[in-house]
Amino acid sequence: MKNIQLAISGIAENKEFNDELGLKTQVIVRPKLADYISNKLNMNKIGFARMLKISPAAVSKWLNSYTEPSVDMIKRIGRYCGLSIAEVIDLFEIKE
Secondary structure (H helix, E strand, O other), rough: HHHHHHHHOEEEEEEHHHHHHHHOOOOOOOHHHHHHHHHOOOOOOOOOOOOHOOHHHHHHHHHOOOOOOOHHHHHHHHHHOOOHHHHHHHOOOOOO
16 A cells, blocks of 8 residues: 555656556656655655645655755754754755
């Protein structure tokens, strides 16, 4: 069930899995962030957005490297997740 939820929420990157469900595969440019949201926090991007009091679209833009979080948002993520600023910045590393 978790894989279906991840695919629907746009975090799953497994093309074969999504093809079987007839879903579009979203390429994640920031896999560390996606992995942290789904595996460490056990959330989808909508839950993560609600926790931070922002829109799910903002999280999608971060995952796909369309935008960067502000310094204040990096601090907020650290506070909510119990991470240092360096750890939060590491989550935003872009996949080469």
